[in-house]
Amino acid sequence: MAQDSAIPVRVPLVTAPMGIFKSLSTARRNVLRIIPEIATRQPMVTGKTGKRWHMVMDPGAIRHILLDRLEDYPKSVVTKNLLKPAIGESLFIAEGAHWRWQRRTAAPVFSHRNVQNLAPIMSAAAERAAARIAAAGPRAVDLLDEMVTTTFDVISDVTFSSGDTFDRDAVHGAIDDYIAEAGKISLFDILGFPDWVPRPGRIMSGQAMKEMKAMADKAIESRAAREHEGVPDLLDLLLAGEDPETKRRMSTAELRDNLLTFIVAGHETTALTLAWSMYLVAFDQQVQDRARAEAQSVLQGRAAGAQDVERLPYIRQIIDEALRLYPPAGIVSRTARKPDELCGREIRAGETVMIPIYALGRHKQLWEESDAFRPERFADRKSIDRYAYLPFGDGPRICIGASFALQEAVIILATLLSRFRFTPVPGKEPEPVMILTLRPEGGVWLSAEPV
Template sequence: MTAASRLPVRVPLVTEPKSILESLQMARRNVLSIIPAIAMTQPMVSGKTGKRWHMVMDPGAIRQILLDRLEDYPKSVVTKNLLKPAIGESLFIAEGAHWRWQRRAAAPVFSHRNVMNLSPIMTAAAERAADRITAAGPRAVNMLDEMVTTTFDVIGDVTFSGGDTFDRDKVHGAIDDYIAEAGKISLFDILGLPDWIPRPGRVMSGKALKEMKSLADNAIVERAQRGNDGTPDLLDLLLEGIDPETKRQMSTSELRDNLLTFIVAGHETTALTLAWAMYLVGFDKAVQDRARAEAQSVLNGRACTGGDVENLPFVRMIIDEALRMYPAAGIISRTAQKADTLCDREIKPGDTVMIPIYALGRHQMLWDDPDSFRPERFADRKAIDRYAYLPFGDGPRICIGASFALQEAVIILATLLSRFEFTPVAGKDPEPVMILTLRPEGGVWMTAKPL
């Protein structure tokens, strides 16, 4: 067996220029396939596909985009056209003052205290996942499906803990339908045409979204009238949220758009991280054994809690390494508003500026042996350039739910590794394919031996 064949699965990258039509066809199949292979060795790559674009891998230039000149690099038209029908002008899409007041109002929701208070819900979902895997017996389990179910359990319970009349299956189905259809980049998006022009393939998903938004609106109004006397959940905290500067509170539609943002981001991205982490621990038995020993030592047969997370450093390193190798958001895109210079290269207003997070995490100038699975590279986090590792973005627009996602991922992975020995199914390696998020296409198939 060659060294290359022992590496975890990778995306085949472009080695020669492609036409607009070829690029569009490739992007509809797998967005990451449009990344040129030289992006793994260069600080910046530029080109033109209908309009000028730049891919930036230099940490200093990335800091300029995400922090120093944040206002000059708003989210791209493509990103907004894909997501606005689902989540409106929520935190993820809004810009300027409209984004700032929402961020200030929502920030307390994800405080350390509130995230820790939600850990029993994460633990209960992890325990139910373990029960389902046990019930499956000796047959193989698709851990991608299992992780999607588990993380949707979590987000459903932390969002609507009061048993509101909210059809979770319909919401889940509508989200999946929208990601499957709306996530396919349209030529209209590439050309920057207005979002009121219908995109082929988004009509049916739009109907599902309309129903989903109606369900969410009703649940919000009901909760506002009824209140909740238990531990505040995500909806309670959002209802209470006030921007300390403007004293503004979110309207029902603003609450709904942000709630749907958190539901989508709060289960899809964490589920994918966990699915890739499961693939990787199946790929390397020694890593799995070390993580299991740590989890069993800390948990000692009991349920995992939020307080255990800091005592599971190696399990956390596996999550970090999975995020480096297979970031859920494989590319983030911005549109330059003003003239600028990045890596001694001219940036013009209207240029598309992309940060290919997938390429950044595998860049040969930033990481030693970047295509290898080595969780221990995160043992000393201070040794890693802040702008070389961006699974949650950075700057003022860093993912507001990062601590929530990391705590959830560690709790679920530690719970499963402490209960089972996982073996991958031969010949069933997943394929890394990104539409809106980087998914292991084909699933992550494993057999689980109870311990």
């Protein structure tokens, strides 16, 4: 499909039926390319690729899945199988009572006050990113790599602020290796085929993950044995946390699995959000000019603080629009536990129900000029249906770190736009490809000119 120069890059969706083998090979290259184009025009699409599946885009039906009947639509087996080797039975994977007590314990960690207290760490990482970009001189910079580095700086500093014998480079490498391996997702996984059906190319090396877990356990035990000075980081807050209902506290293994969840999720997804935001502001220089004026007016040459985030509404709108167009989790998969009905259609127990977040964000009936980059559409958040925009999910299982990620993204984007003008590098347009997350394949290559 030819790319329209008036709109940013997009994934060509399916316009004709594909057999199971073509679907499989397509999904191995880019999971989003199995989404039928009619999913951007219909409330629900049902198909059969070996096994019956459903894609749901109707906000009311999505609310039903994520809120009203949450217990009847658990995360799919594939989601758990892919992530359990890294993050165990942590918040992201656990179900039922085991999830609820962990959520109650961890929720205060991400309170507004605690997140605001971590803003100086985010600002310091943003300043280091600006210094690296300036030092690169006139040559083009891959903003994807730069944002991965910057967000890992943040997550490692807010997780293990005092070092704690935690080898950051080793952890970073282990996470990247794990994501690369876990990302070898099969269409069979998405459609909920049983575990005994062979998955082509699935190799899960556990050695790096074992070493990372051992390192994390050692750091947790070291911290627990002494008091930490200064602003509490995530580890301090989790160590002090307890379930207000049962008074249960997390064991070392539970602490480790949840910390690794925050590191993996908080690092990768925020980096992608920022990389796509950088691509978009370079794509539309008028948007960039307006955002830069806002950032310079608020920051006036100083580092961004927590108090500035609310004063940067247009920067936030750019991030919201980037998340609509390029959600890090492009498809969410659930398994129906009981018979049900969605959009007047029968759902049988055991069937896979997908929410294609990518198609939802580009749905013609939900968004005007759905493929266009228009940050101002988020100027009035109340005008947007809550279940039409789900970059962080919704319902009781909404992402616990959403406010943390948004504060971090606003601080970093405002800092960079206040210092540089970014322009695209001809011939280096990224391609949106989702394996495990929606990444700009080829990187986000931009020239940065100091302003």
